[in-house]
Amino acid sequence: MTAKNILITGATSGIGHSLFKHYSRKGDNVIACGRNQQKLDEIASQAHLTGQFDMTIPSEIETFSKSVESLDILVLNAGNCRYIDDAKNFDGALFADVIETNLISLGWLLQFFLPKVRKGGQVVFVSSSATLMPFQRSEAYGASKSGIDYLANSLRLDLIKEKIDVTLIHPGFIKTPLTDKNDFPMPFLLTSEQAALNIAKAIDKRKEYAHFPKRLTMLLKFFSIMPNWIWRKMIIKG
Numbered sequence: 112m113t114a115k116n117i118l119i120t121g122a123t124s125g126i127g128h129s130l131f132k133h134y135s136r137k138g139d140n141v142i143a144c145g146r147n148q149q150k151l152d153e154i155a156s157q158a159h160l161t162g163q164f165d166m167t168i169p170s171e172i173e174t175f176s177k178s179v180e181s182l183d184i185l186v187l188n189a190g191n192c193r194y195i196d197d198a199k200n201f202d203g204a205l206f207a208d209v210i211e212t213n214l215i216s217l218g219w220l221l222q223f224f225l226p227k228v229r230k231g232g233q234v235v236f237v238s239s240s241a242t243l244m245p246f247q248r249s250e251a252y253g254a255s256k257s258g259i260d261y262l263a264n265s266l267r268l269d270l271i272k273e274k275i276d277v278t279l280i281h282p283g284f285i286k287t288p289l290t291d292k293n294d295f296p297m298p299f300l301l302t303s304e305q306a307a308l309n310i311a312k313a314i315d316k317r318k319e320y321a322h323f324p325k326r327l328t329m330l331l332k333f334f335s336i337m338p339n340w341i342w343r344k345m346i347i348k349g
């Protein structure tokens with residue numbers, strides 16, 4: 112099998128790093144992106160290329176994009192999670208930061224990298240199963256990821272004529288530095304290696320949509336079709 116050119120954002124940590132290891136072990140040409148130069152230096156020998164840029168700064172993405180040629184797979188994985196701790200005193204700056212990092216940046220990444228995705232290629236969006244239901248304190252994170260869902264599902268329609276497939280991923284709880292900060296129970300927690308295998312399988316099968324672990328996501332899908340008060344009663348404390 113010929114090696115594929117795969118660009119992964121957020122390859123310096125967590126899910127993106129496990130995806131990076133998966134594809135570089137397979138012999139693909141992986142373009143590993145992130146902000147942390149030290150981490151990028153550590154993985155550079157296994158990477159085809161490393162890209163150090165802040166994806167909220169379009170000029171940084173544009174500069175790096177000039178060194179990227181044709182892509183088979185563009186994995187838009189990088190993101191952040193911050194919570195709204197006091198909804199009544201809503202933190203607009205925090206909200207803007209999360210939306211900018213998780214959603215607005217994707218517009219810039221698509222502007223500079225989508226033209227490089229070849230006919231027959233794929234674009235992969237790592238969203239979250241958080242979009243299946245509303246959760247407390249998740250106003251910013253949930254809104255950003257719901258925006259990604261719409262973006263991916265809409266883009267899929269417009270890329271049919273370009274013969275580029277779009278895959279939308281809804282992971283449940285995955286153990287990474289992002290979730291290590293969480294102070295609440297995370298049922299059915301998976302490792303980032305397990306998450307990467309699930310994502311790679313969905314990419315291989317050119318799935319439009321994948322969600323895991325099913326024992327969590329199916330439960331959320333079930334609750335999402337029940338009357339709202341049932342879910343509210345279960346999750347609101349005090």
Ligand SMILES: NC(=O)c1ccc[n+]([C@@H]2O[C@H](COP(=O)([O-])OP(=O)(O)OC[C@H]3O[C@@H](n4cnc5c(N)ncnc54)[C@H](OP(=O)(O)O)[C@@H]3O)[C@@H](O)[C@H]2O)c1
Nearest residue numbers: 121123124125126145146147165166189190284285287289
């Ligand atoms: N962990 C979970 O339970 C879970 C569940 C559902 C969805 N997700 C989604 O999965 C994705 C990866 O999450 P993770 O858990 O693997 O998190 P993580 O370990 O914290 O990794 C986040 C990655 O995103 C990069 N990143 C963040 N902000 C960036 C920016 N402004 N510019 C460039 N790169 C940036 C980081 O790069 P540097 O460190 O180099 O700055 C890092 O490589 C996120 O989109 C997250 O929302 C995670």
